[in-house]
Amino acid sequence: MDYKDTLLMPKTDFPMRGNLPNKEPKMQEEWLENQVYEKGLKKTEGKPLFILHDGPPYANGDIHIGHAENKVLKDMINRFKSMNGYHVPYVPGWDTHGLPIEQALTKKGVNRKKYSVAEFRKLCADYALEQVDRQKHQFMRLGVRGDWENPYITLKKEYEAEQIKVFGDMTKKGYIYKDKKTVYWSPSSESALAEAEIEYQDKRSPSIFVAFKVKDGKSVLNGDEEMVIWTTTPWTIPANVGISVNPGFQYSIVKVADRKFIVASELVASLAEEFEWENPEIFKTVIGRELENVVCSHPFYDRESLVVLGDHVTLDAGTGCVHTAPGHGEDDYFIGKKYGLPILCPVDEKGVMTSEAPGFEGVFYDKANKPVTDKLKEDEALLKLNFITHSYPHDWRTKKPVIFRATEQWFASIKDFREELLQAVRNVKWLPGWGETRLFNMVRDREDWCISRQRIWGVPIPAFYGEDGAPIITDETIAHVSNLFREHGSNVWFEWDAKDLLPEGFTSEHSPNGVFKKEVDIMDVWFDSGSSHQAVLEARDYLRRPADIYLEGSDQYRGWFNSSLSTSVAISGEAPYKQVISHGFALDGEGRKMSKSIGNVIDPIKVMKQLGADIIRLWVASVDYTADARVSNDILKQVAEVYRKVRNTLRFMLGNLNDFKPEHEVKIEDMSELDQYMMVKLNHLIDKSLKAYNDYQFLTVYNTIHNYCTIDLSSLYMDVAKDALYTEPANSLRRRSIQTVLYKTLTALTKLLSPIIPHTAEEVWQYTPGAAEEYVQLADMPTTEVVPNADNIEEKWDKLIDVRDDVLKALEKARNAKTIGKSLEAAILLYPADRNQSLLSEQQDLDKLFIVSQVEVKGTMNNAPQNAERYDETAVIVKEAEGEKCERCWIVSPTVGEDSEHPELCHSCAETVKNYYA
Numbered sequence: 001m002d003y004k005d006t007l008l009m010p011k012t013d014f015p016m017r018g019n020l021p022n023k024e025p026k027m028q029e030e031w032l033e034n035q036v037y038e039k040g041l042k043k044t045e046g047k048p049l050f051i052l053h054d055g056p057p058y059a060n061g062d063i064h065i066g067h068a069e070n071k072v073l074k075d076m077i078n079r080f081k082s083m084n085g086y087h088v089p090y091v092p093g094w095d096t097h098g099l100p101i102e103q104a105l106t107k108k109g110v111n112r113k114k115y116s117v118a119e120f121r122k123l124c125a126d127y128a129l130e131q132v133d134r135q136k137h138q139f140m141r142l143g144v145r146g147d148w149e150n151p152y153i154t155l156k157k158e159y160e161a162e163q164i165k166v167f168g169d170m171t172k173k174g175y176i177y178k179d180k181k182t183v184y185w186s187p188s189s190e191s192a193l194a195e196a197e198i199e200y201q202d203k204r205s206p207s208i209f210v211a212f213k214v215k216d217g218k219s220v221l222n223g224d225e226e227m228v229i230w231t232t233t234p235w236t237i238p239a240n241v242g243i244s245v246n247p248g249f250q251y252s253i254v255k256v257a258d259r260k261f262i263v264a265s266e267l268v269a270s271l272a273e274e275f276e277w278e279n280p281e282i283f284k285t286v287i288g289r290e291l292e293n294v295v296c297s298h299p300f301y302d303r304e305s306l307v308v309l310g311d312h313v314t315l316d317a318g319t320g321c322v323h324t325a326p327g328h329g330e331d332d333y334f335i336g337k338k339y340g341l342p343i344l345c346p347v348d349e350k351g352v353m354t355s356e357a358p359g360f361e362g363v364f365y366d367k368a369n370k371p372v373t374d375k376l377k378e379d380e381a382l383l384k385l386n387f388i389t390h391s392y393p394h395d396w397r398t399k400k401p402v403i404f405r406a407t408e409q410w411f412a413s414i415k416d417f418r419e420e421l422l423q424a425v426r427n428v429k430w431l432p433g434w435g436e437t438r439l440f441n442m443v444r445d446r447e448d449w450c451i452s453r454q455r456i457w458g459v460p461i462p463a464f465y466g467e468d469g470a471p472i473i474t475d476e477t478i479a480h481v482s483n484l485f486r487e488h489g490s491n492v493w494f495e496w497d498a499k500d501l502l503p504e505g506f507t508s509e510h511s512p513n514g515v516f517k518k519e520v521d522i523m524d525v526w527f528d529s530g531s532s533h534q535a536v537l538e539a540r541d542y543l544r545r546p547a548d549i550y551l552e553g554s555d556q557y558r559g560w561f562n563s564s565l566s567t568s569v570a571i572s573g574e575a576p577y578k579q580v581i582s583h584g585f586a587l588d589g590e591g592r593k594m595s596k597s598i599g600n601v602i603d604p605i606k607v608m609k610q611l612g613a614d615i616i617r618l619w620v621a622s623v624d625y626t627a628d629a630r631v632s633n634d635i636l637k638q639v640a641e642v643y644r645k646v647r648n649t650l651r652f653m654l655g656n657l658n659d660f661k662p663e664h665e666v667k668i669e670d671m672s673e674l675d676q677y678m679m680v681k682l683n684h685l686i687d688k689s690l691k692a693y694n695d696y697q698f699l700t701v702y703n704t705i706h707n708y709c710t711i712d713l714s715s716l717y718m719d720v721a722k723d724a725l726y727t728e729p730a731n732s733l734r735r736r737s738i739q740t741v742l743y744k745t746l747t748a749l750t751k752l753l754s755p756i757i758p759h760t761a762e763e764v765w766q767y768t769p770g771a772a773e774e775y776v777q778l779a780d781m782p783t784t785e786v787v788p789n790a791d792n793i794e795e796k797w798d799k800l801i802d803v804r805d806d807v808l809k810a811l812e813k814a815r816n817a818k819t820i821g822k823s824l825e826a827a828i829l830l831y832p833a834d835r836n837q838s839l840l841s842e843q844q845d846l847d848k849l850f851i852v853s854q855v856e857v858k859g860t861m862n863n864a865p866q867n868a869e870r871y872d873e874t875a876v877i878v879k880e881a882e883g884e885k886c887e888r889c890w891i892v893s894p895t896v897g898e899d900s901e902h903p904e905l906c907h908s909c910a911e912t913v914k915n916y917y918a
Contacts, residue, residue, distance in 0.1 A: 001902075003887050003888040003904070003905070003909075003913065006888065006912070006913050006916050007726045007727060007888065008659070008725065008726055008727075008728075008730055008735075009726055010652065010654075010655025010656050010658065010725075011655055011658040012651060012654040012655040012658055012767060013767065014650075014651050014654045014655075014763070014764065014767045016647075016648065016651060018612060018614070018643065018644075018647055018760065020611065020612020020613065020614050020615065020759060020760075021608065021609055021610065021611070021612050023612075023759065023763065024141075024143065024608075024612055024613050024614070024759045025141070027759050027762060027763075028140060028141070028143065028759075031145075031775075034774075036145075036775055036777065036778070037145050037146065037147070039774075039775075039778060040082050040088075040145075040777065040778055041087065041088075041089060043778055044082060044085075044086065044087040044088065045087060046087070047085055047086055047087045048085070048086050048087065049086070049087050049089075049544060050078075050081045050086035050087065050088045050548050051088075051089070051537065051543055051544060051547040051548050051549075052074055052077055052078055052081075052088075052090060052547065052548060052549045052550075052551060053091075053532065053533070053536065053537060053543075053547035053549070053550055053576070053577070054074065054090070054091060054092050054093045054146075054152075055070075055093070055529070055550060055551070055552040055556060055560045056093040056094045056095035056152070056154065056529050056532065056560075057070075057094060057095065057135065058094075058095045058096075058098070058100065059094045059095065059096045059101070059128045059129075059131035059132045059135065059153075060100050060101060060104055060128075060131050061131065062134065062135070062138060062603075062605060063135055063138045063139065063604060063605070064586075064594075064601070064603070064604065065586045065594070065601075065602045065603070065604050065616075065631060066553065066585060066586050067135075067139075067604070068142055068604040068616055068620070069583060069586055069620050069625065069629065070551070070552065070553065070583065071139050071142055071144045072142060072144070072616065072617050072620040073551060073581075073583060073620060073625060073698070074090075074144070074551055075142070075143065075144040075145060075146075075617075075755070076617070076620070076621065076698060076755040076756055077549065077551070077696060077755075078090050078145065078146070079145065079754060079755035079758065079777060080693045080755040080781070082777070083751065083754065083755070083777065083779060083780055083781045084690070084693070084694075084780070084781045085780070089147065089542055089543060090145065090146035090147060091146065091147050091150065091151060091152055091536060091540065091543065092136070092139065092144075092146050092147070092148060092151045092152075093151055093152040093153065093154075093532060093536065094128075094131075094132045094135070094151065094152075094153050094154065095154050095525060095528065095529045096125075096128035096129075096131075096132065096153055096154045096155040097124075097128075097154055097155060097457055097458040097459065097522075097525050097528055098397075098455075098457065098458060098525040099189050099191070099397050099398075099455060099457070100397055101124050101127055101128055101457055102124060102455065102456075102457050103398075104127060105120075105123055105124065105127055110123060116494075117456050117494040118491050118494045118495045120456065120457075121456060121457060121491055121494065122491065124457040125155050128153075128155055129153070129155075132151070132153060136148055136151070138604075138605060141605075141608055141613060142604070142608070142613045142616065142617070143613050143614070143617065143758050143759060145758075145777075152532065152535065152536045154459075154525075154528045154529060154532075154535075155489075157485060157486055157487070157488070157489045157490075158486055158535070158539065159531075159532075159535045159536075160459050160485045160486075160489065160490045161482045161483070161485045161486035162482075162531065162534050162535035162538075162539050163459055163523070163527070163528060163531040163534070163535055164459070164462050164478060164481055164482040164485055165478065165482050165534065166527075166531045166534050166535075166567050166571055167461070167462060167478070167523070167527070168462070168473065168475070168478030168479075168482070169570070169571040170412060170567070170570045170571060171473045171478070172475065173570065173571075174413075174416065175412055175413050175416055175417065175570050176410065176411070176412055176413075176451075176473070177410070177411055177413060178408060178409070178410050178411070178463075178471055179408070179409070179411060180343060180406055180407065180408050180409075181333060181406065181407075181409060181411070181448075181450075182326065182327060182328065182329060182330050182332065182333035182343075182404045182405065182406045183404070183405065183406075183407065183409055183450045184197070184198055184393065184402050184403075184404065184450070185349075185351075185402060185403050185404065185405035185407070186395040186397075186398065186400065186402045187349070187350055187351025187364075187365070187400070187402075187403065188351075188395055188398040188400035189395055189397060189398055189455070190349045190350060190454060190455075191349075191453045191454045191455050192405075192407065192409050192450050192452060192453060192454065193395060193402060193450070194449055194450050194451070194524050194526060195446070195449075195558065197395065197396050197397070197524075197526075198393045198394070198395070198396065198402065199393075199394055199396040200391045200392065200393060200394065201391070201392065201394045201399070202389050202390070202391060202392070203389070203390065203391075203392035203394075203401055204387055204388070204389050205232040205233070205369075205387070205388060205389075205390060205392070206232065206234055206369050206373060206385060206386070206387055207230070207231075207232050207384075207385070207386040207387065207388045208230070208231060208232075208234050208373060208376070208382060208384065208385050208386075209228055209229070209230050209274075209275070209319065209382075209383040209384040210228070210229050210230075210231070210237065210299060210323070210376055210381050210382060210383065211226035211227070211228050211259075211261065211299075211380075211381050211382075211383055212226060212227045212228075212229065212243060212296040212297065212298070212299060212305055212381070213225075213226050213296060213297045214226065214227065214262075214294060214295070214296050214297075215295045215296055215297045215304065216294065216295035217294055218293055218294050218295070220286060220290050220291060220294060221253070221262075221286075221291075221294060224260060225253055225260040225261070225262050226259060226260065226261050226262065227243050227261075227262045227296055227307070227321045228261050228262065228263050228271075228319045228321055228383060229243060229318070229319060229321050229322060229323040230317065230318035230319050230323070231323045232388065232390065233328070233369075233403075234368070234369045234372040234373050234376070235347075235353070235360075235365045235366065235368040235369050235372055236323070236325045236328045236329075237299065237323070237325075237372050237376070238301070238344075238346050238353070238356070238357035238358075238359075238360060238372065239325035239326075239327045239328050239344040239345065239346055239347075239356075239357070240298060240305055240323055240324065240325050241303070241304075241305060241306065241324065241325065241326065241336070241341045241342055241344060242305055242306045242307070242308050242324035242325075242326075242332075242335070242336065242339065242341050243296060243305055243306075243307050243308070243321050243322065243323065243324055244307075244308050244309070244310035244312070244313050244321070244322040244324045244331075244332075244335055245288040245291050245307060245308075245309060245310070245313060245320065245321055245322070246264075246288045246309070246310065246311065246313035246314075246320065247287070247288045247289035247292075247309040247311075248287070248288060248289070249264050249265070249266070249287075249288045249313070249315070249320055250264070250265040250266075250285050250286070250287060250288075251263065251264055251265060251285065251286050251287070251288060251291065251320065251321075252264070252265040252268050252282045252283075252284070252285050253282070253283045253284040253285070253286075254268055254272075254277070254280045254281065254282055254283065255280070255281040255282075255283040256275075256277045256278070256279075256280050256281075257278075260283060262291075262321065263319040263320055263321065264315055264319060264320025264321070265282075265285055266315050266320070267315060267318075267319060267320055268280070268282065271319060274384060275383055275384055288309065288313075289309060291307045291309075292307060292308065292309050293306065293307065293308075294306075294307040295307070299375075299376055299379055299381035300359075300375050300376065300379050300381070301358070305324075306339060306341060308324065308335055308338075308339045308341070310322070310324075310331065310335045312331040312335070324336065324341070325344065326341050326342070326343045326344070326406065327343050327344045327345030327346070327404075327405065327406035328345065328347075328403065328404045328405065328406070329404050330404060332404075333406060343406045344356060344406075345405055345406040345407070346360075347365050347403065347405055349454060350364075351364055351365045351366070351403065352364055352365070353365060353368050359371070359375065360372065365403060366401070373385060409450050409451075409452045409521075410450070410451050410452035410461055410463075410519075410521065411448040411449060411450055411451065411452075412448065412449040412451050412527075412566065412570070413447075413448055414443070414446045414447060414448060414449055414566060415446075415447050415448065417569060417570060418443060418444070418446075420569050420573065421443045421565060421566065421569050422440060422443055422444060424565060424568075424569050424574055424575040425439050425440045425443060425565070425575070426440075427574070427575060428575050428577060428578065428579060428580055429578060429579040429580075430579070430580055431579065431580070431581045431582070431626065431696060432582070432626045435554075435557065435580055435582055438557050439557050439561060439562065439565070439580075442557060442558060442562060443562075443565070449524075449563075449566060450524070451523055451524045451527050452521040452522070452523070452524070453521060453522050453523065453524055453525075454521055455522055456494070456522065457522070458522030458523055458525060458528065459490055459522060459523045459527075459528055460490055460493040460494070460518075460519065460520075460521070460522050460523070461519045461521050461522065461523055462477065462478060462481040462482075462493075462519070463518070463519040464477060464498055464501075464502065464516045464517065464518055464519070465510075465516065465517040465518070465519070466508050466509075466510025466511040466516065467510065467511045467512065467513060467515050468510050468511075470510045471519075472508055472510060472511075472516070476503050476506070477502060477503065477506070480501075480502065480503040481493075481501060484501065493518065498516040498517055498518040499514075499516060501518060502516060524563075526559060526560070526562075526563035527563060527567070529560055529563065529564070530560065530562075530563025530564045530566065530567045531567055532564065533545050533546070533547070533564055533567070533568045533572075533576035534567070534568075534571065537576065545568070545572065545576055546568075546574060546575060546576050546577050546578050547576060547577050547578070548577075548578050548579060549577065549578070549579050549580070549581060550564065550576070550577040550579075550580050550581070551580075551581040551582070551583070552582060552583075553582065553583055553584070553585065554582045554583065554584055554585070556582065557582070561577075561580055561582075564576045564577070581626075581696060582626070583625040583626060583629075584625065584626065584627045584628035584629060585628050585629075586602070586628070586629055586630075586631050587628050587629065587630050587631070588600035588602070588630065588631070588632055589630055589631070589632030589634055589635055590630075590632075591628075591630060600632075602631050602632065602633070602636070604616055607636060611636060611640055612759070613759065614643065614757040614758075614759050614760050615636060615639055615640050615643060616636075617756055617757055617758075618639050618642065618643055618702070618756060618757055619631060619635070619636060619639045620698070621698040621699065621701060621702040621756045622639055622642070622699065622702045623699065624699050625698065625699075642706055643757070643760075645706075645709065645710065645714070646705070646706065646709050646753070647760065649709040649713055649714055649718070650746065650749065650750070650760075650764050652718055653718075653742045653743075653745065653746040654746065654764070654767050654768070656722075656725045656738075656739065656742055657739055657742055657743055657746065657768075657769055659730060660736075660739045660742075660743060660769055661769055661770055662743070662769065662770035664731075664736050664739065664740070665736075665740045665743070666733065666736050666737040666740045668785060668786070668787055668788070669788055670733065670737070671737045671740070671741070672734065672737060672845075673793060673796070673797065674717075674720065674797065674849070675737045675738060675740070675741045676787050676788075676790075676793050677793050677794065677797040678712070678717050678741045678745070679741060679744070679785065679787045680787050680790045680793060680794045681708070681712050682741075682744060682745055682748060682784075683784040683785065683787065683790075685704060685705070685708045685712075685748070685749075685752075686748055686752070686782050686783070686784050687784060688700070688704050689701050689704050689705065689752045690781060692704065693755070693781075698756070701752070701756065702756070705749065705752060705753065708749075709749075713745070716801065716804075717741070719851060720848060720849055720851065721738045721741075721742075723848065723851070723889060723891075724738055724848070725738055725739070726889075727888060727889045727908075727909060727912065728912065729912050729915055729916070743769070744785075746764070746768060747768060747771070747782065748782035750764045750765055750768065750776050751776060751779055751780075751781055751782050752781070752782065754776045754777050754779075758777060761776050761777070762775055762776055762777065764776075796839065799836060799839055799873070800839065800840075800843065800849065802872070802873045803830075803832070803836060803840065803873045803874050804849055804850060805873075806871035806872065806873050806874050806876060807828060807830075807850045807852075807874070807876055808850075809869070809871060810828075810869045810871070810876035810877075810878050811823050811826060811828075811850075811852070811878055813869060813878075814826065814878035819878060819879070819880070820878060820880060822890070823850070823851045823852050824851065824852060824853050824881075824885075824890050824891055824892060825853070825880060825881060825885075825892055826852045826853065826854075826878050826879070826880070826881055827852065827853060827854035827855070827856070827878075827879050827880065827881040827882065827892075828846075828847075828850060828852050828854070828855045828856070828876060828877070828878060829856050829858050829868075829876070829877040829879070830846075830855065830856070830857045830858060830874050830875075830876060831858050831859055831860055831861050831863070831864035831865075831868055831874060831875035831876070831877075832857065832860060832861060832873065832874040832875075833860070833861050833872075833873055833874060834860055834861075834862075836873055836874060837857075837860055840857045840874070841857050852881070853881035853883070853891045853892040853893060854881050854882065854892075861874060861875045864877075865877065880892075881893075882894060883895070883896055884896035884897060886904070886905050886906040886909050887904040887905060888904075888905050888906075888909040888912075888913070889906065889908070889909050891906055893906040893907070895907035895908075898910075901914070902914075
């Protein structure tokens with residue numbers, strides 16, 4: 001007889017190989033067809049609402065690995081919350097306005113000048129919507145679940161209408177105003193920028209020291225002195241109208257040959273070395289405040305330069321006398337306003353010098369550095385020229401340097417409601433915790449937000465101008481424009497005349513003749529996305545403000561987190577979010593920034609084609625997302641290996657449940673102690689995983705499940721249980737008890753894995769016997785079950801497992817020494833430590849726990865023979881087991897041969913086989 005036929009070997013159609021790239025798209029089609037997302041919402045109707053508000057990615061180009069990390073994190077949270085008792089509608093969104101789309105069309109060969117503003121905007125909209133559709137399918141391919149048919153898109157009519165309301169509400173409260181100020185200006189974008197759009201890069205600049213001759217010393221100076229300034233922007237010298245000194249600093253008049261220079265006293269020594277002065281003599285000292293209103297002459301123009309007082313003057317660099325051009329510096333601007341200095345800005349929107357800079361007109365500002373320096377040298381005003389490399393502000397879109405430029409702009413006055421903003425920051429929960437400090441400091445230090453842009457692809461600023469030039473924004477005009485945008489979209493602003501955009505019969509004291517103009521600037525794109533709490537959370541009745549979570553990359557403290565907070569607090573008095581979670585950036589395997597030129601970019605689309613979306617998702621769970629995370633092909637292969645181990649663990653359980661039905665379940669109290677111990681371990685897995693999910697600690701979930709599969713299941717339970725599963729009678733209590741543990745473990749694991757690797761979890765669910773729900777993602781998260789006397793069982797079996805670890809070491813050593821082959825050929829003699837003596841002496845089935853044929857507990861470790869291997873918990877002797885090998889279970893037993901009908905079998909197998917054929 002072939003006894004193999006009597007063994008209950010694992011059977012399952014669940015494949016060993018995941019084949020995810022082929023299976024996942026088919027699954028996703030099925031989920032869409034069967035409306036699984038909608039079924040989930042239907043199932044959770046009436047449960048507490050949970051809103052994770054999607055920060056809109058920019059609609060331009062394919063998604064990158066950072067996008068993938070972001071969307072997967074959101075999806076894991078939403079899937080978990082949906083399975084854990086919450087109603088979780090998720091509305092994806094896109095940011096669709098701004099310069100990159102204009103640039104993308106230009107690169108495609110679109111000649112902007114051939115189109116009207118409205119026509120070009122239509123091309124921008126069409127391009128953006130193409131990108132939205134493209135990215136949408138890429139996000140869906142990641143397995144991200146949501147309302148993909150009804151996303152929010154910032155160019156949509158209904159969104160723009162709500163954004164206009166936000167602008168109107170802020171204006172009504174006095175937070176929006178127009179003024180001429182010095183702002184960040186990007187010549188490469190030809191537009192003003194907000195702080196959030198600035199990044200710093202190294203730049204090589206000229207460093208010059210310039211002498212300004214005193215024209216009127218105001219009885220403090222003789223008039224033959226020269227004030228020395230320092231600047232790294234020679235091109236701004238034509239805009240100079242003042243010199244700032246600190247009122248509290250002491251200044252020295254230093255006589256060098258036949259010239260007298262004024263510099264801060266503390267810097268005399270270092271400057272003397274810098275200028276290589278020979279025998280400098282301090283002629284006189286004065287306090288800064290005494291120099292107020294001294295008049296100097298501009299180095300090469302027939303213009304005066306007034307000495308003014310400013311606390312912004314420091315001794316960190318320079319001379320203590322600061323070149324002041326109110327048209328090109330923030331501090332300069334404020335000091336210029338205070339002293340009534342002219343706000344000269346001789347640079348146009350393209351960065352080209354204008355007629356206000358005679359001699360340099362038509363020269364690009366950066367190219368003007370050399371002719372300006374040459375002119376200073378010619379007029380003997382240049383004391384020193386060097387070149388330095390320093391951190392300099394750049395446009396984060398074009399990566400080109402920006403300048404400060406005084407222009408008429410629209411501003412949101414952050415300082416007017418700063419205390420409310422700071423309190424709102426305090427009321428929010430932050431993960432990581434440092435996020436609170438970061439945003440708090442940003443808000444604390446922010447004065448005004450420049451919200452106007454000199455572009456055409458964006459939401460227009462809904463302001464009109466009267467005949468006297470005064471801006472007109474009223475409740476009536478805002479409501480009317482909002483309604484027009486809701487009906488026609490914002491293109492009407494560029495297609496219609498001002499009078500047609502105003503309410504019928506509108507009048508204003510600013511236009512007695514009824515003649516109006518409209519604003520031509522658009523809003524900062526951060527105002528667009530920053531209005532989503534109103535345009536999405538408030539406008540859609542099934543959502544709510546504040547959202548439970550905003551989750552984005554750490555760069556959004558200066559971006560979306562910031563602009564959303566400002567607009568929300570301004571109009572509602574509270575933050576738009578209860579909690580903010582931020583993640584780091586994706587780096588390559590060596591911790592470098594990804595770059596196409598280096599060739600270290602990981603393309604998620606390619607990874608999904610090669611390995612599958614579940615591997616990307618598992619990678620996201622495997623890293624500390626709150627910090628920068630490394631990803632490379634090698635790292636993804638390691639993740640794929642972990643996936644393979646988890647999949648094989650699930651497959652083993654499915655294979656051994658092929659004849660199991662839920663009605664076969666054994667009550668916990670009727671189980672063996674080992675099975676009860678595994679139920680305790682399962683409870684710990686569930687508790688720890690659910691807590692980690694609730695705390696958004698996905699790395700803990702990943703490690704907990706991975707360790708459980710590797711250590712508790714593969715190395716222990718499945719190793720110990722498989723002999724009983726294969727050789728015991730099908731309906732024996734022992735076998736059904738083990739199957740019950742495996743069934744409960746399988747269903748719990750599948751549910752816990754569903755938010756992370758939903759495709760694999762659903763595949764497992766299809767093969768799980770008696771699965772109640774159609775899809776595991778529609779099931780509830782697992783709950784723990786009471787195990788009687790759990791603490792004592794766990795304490796006892798933890799000790800037994802420690803002993804087992806020692807025995808396994810001894811068996812490995814014996815195998816290496818060729819004393820035994822397989823572990824079932826071994827007999828074990830134990831000499832336990834005193835603390836384990838009674839535990840081991842009373843424990844039955846130690847042979848099954850150690851997977852050997854015989855176990856005998858002898859004396860204690862103290863009287864163990866010399867040849868025993870000594871470990872922490874016991875001393876062990878490994879020898880060959882006595883008896884013959886059973887042809888069915890492979891145990892070596894003296895009972896083999898005792899049964900005349902089945903002499904090749906041990907007593908237990910002989911009885912089983914007789915019953916099998918009975």
